[in-house]
Amino acid sequence: MRNLRIGIRLALGFGVVLLLLAIISGLGVWRLQEVGNAADAMARRTLVKERIASEWLVATSTNSIRTFALVKSSDAADQQYFQKGIAQTSLGITENSKKLFDLLDTAEEKALFEDGVAKRAVYVGLRGNIMKLKAEGQNAQVAQLTEEKLVPALAAYDASIKNMLLHQKATIDQTVTAIDALYRSSQFSVLVLAAMALGLGVFLSWRLTTGITRPLGEALRVAQTVAAGDLTSRIETSTRDETGQLMQALKDMNASLVGIVGNVRQGTDTIATASSQIAAGNQDLSSRTEQQAS
Template sequence: MNIRNLKIGMRLTLGFGTVLLLLVAISAVGIWRLRDMGLAVESMAERALVKERIAAEWLVATSTNSIRTFALVKSNDADNLKYFQKGITQTSLGITENSKKLFDLLETDAEKALFEDSVAKRAVYVGLRGSLMRLKADGQNAQVTQLTEEKLVPALAAYDASIKNMLVHQKSAIDQSLVSIDALNHSSQRNMLVLALLGLGSLVAWRLTIGIVRPLGQALQVAQTVAAGDLTTWIEVTTSDEAGQLLQALKDMNTSLVGIVGQVRQGTDTIATASGQIAAGNQDLSSRTEEQASSLEETAASMEELTSTVKQNADNARQANQLAVSASSV
């Protein structure tokens, strides 16, 4: 099928239909992007932020217990020792519970490796802290001080650093998620902008199609009506563009044809009148010709009668002459 044989309206519809298909495709991509962004935000809210919060609570709880531990080392009051030990035990149970929650949320090998490093260093630190408490309970303050300075402090520093490493990793993951979400957001905004522009373009295209096809259809109808011999159609021109100019030209042509037809009709009437006059003249001429023919017939009859009389007179004269000759001879 040759596209040039299609009507202009159909060709415009096909073109703008293609634009609408692009509009639908971009809309689908935009919706998909928004879905991805929603999933990314949901994942960050439900996992990344939760993991970062648990790691931060773990670090705070560890710092709190370390303060209690050093206070326990310095204190010699039995009630204070019991108070610090109770607080350390409760906080340690909370750390254990949070570590289990965090483990269930881990996804990557890097997260798991950092978690296992923190758990291992915690085990070393907790073991040294237990030994320190036992020594403190036995009143071996010198060994408590030595154990604290030589082993507990380095173990605590390593344990604290491992938790911070885990926390930094989670914050980095959150930052990466934010970057991805921001990229998705910008991409979605661009898609929405393109979508809006295509929507506006489709609306303009629709109006242009109507503005082009409707006057052309009207012009075609006028041309077909004129071709059928009907010059009474009223042509209304509402625009000054090419289609409006075409309608105006058809209107002018229709007006000119009406004038020409009027002139032809007037000429026809004149010819008919002249023909009538000629026919009347011919009739009068025929009547006169008949009268003249009748007069000629009468003249011919008179001439024939005159000829007969002359002939008779000649005969009479000849007879008289003969009688005269006869008389003279007697």
């Protein structure tokens, strides 16, 4: 890592942070989509099934009230009115049950639906027989059949619809719990990754900063030392990046200056020696000249 160029190190550091940010964003979008899909499935299917089952139960209760009113009624007009209402509501139940069947997803739901349909067939069959006996004026048989057969059949029929309704409500509760758990886990995952990205960003910035400024500071110290005329610095290079190359250049420069100074000193010594010899020769020549003159 220390031998990589500064530009490459900066690119790698920012690249890692950006990658983590991309992962965080992708995870957030993915989890939000999962939450949206779960909520959409609940709104489009489970809640619709629960509503249809509720309407089925209400319609059945309404028809049962009409049936008992018809059984108790002795007025032909009232009986005809109740029969018409029963027929219309029964048709609506049939249509809603078909819609419900098309929305069923699991084997358990289908089993509950089939149980409700079977219980309804028994109840509707008994109700038809009672209405026929009522039309024939066999009130005693109507009362007996209603008490012994129709009431238990209606109770079983209502129970089957309630089982379907309870199942849908339980499914809704499970879906809500799953959505809440998914939201919490998504929130935790995003926070953890964000903390990791922040920590890694701080660490990388520290490493990059120290990896650049520390060698530059050392290079500045060496340059100032050389500028002050001190060529005795021991310059070490341990990297091959730009700062390492700078330190190597300073080392080479320092060595060159040491060589130049050494050559200058050697030349100065040579000149001094020659000057001394010339001065001695001049002194000797002067002495001889004085001797000859005397």
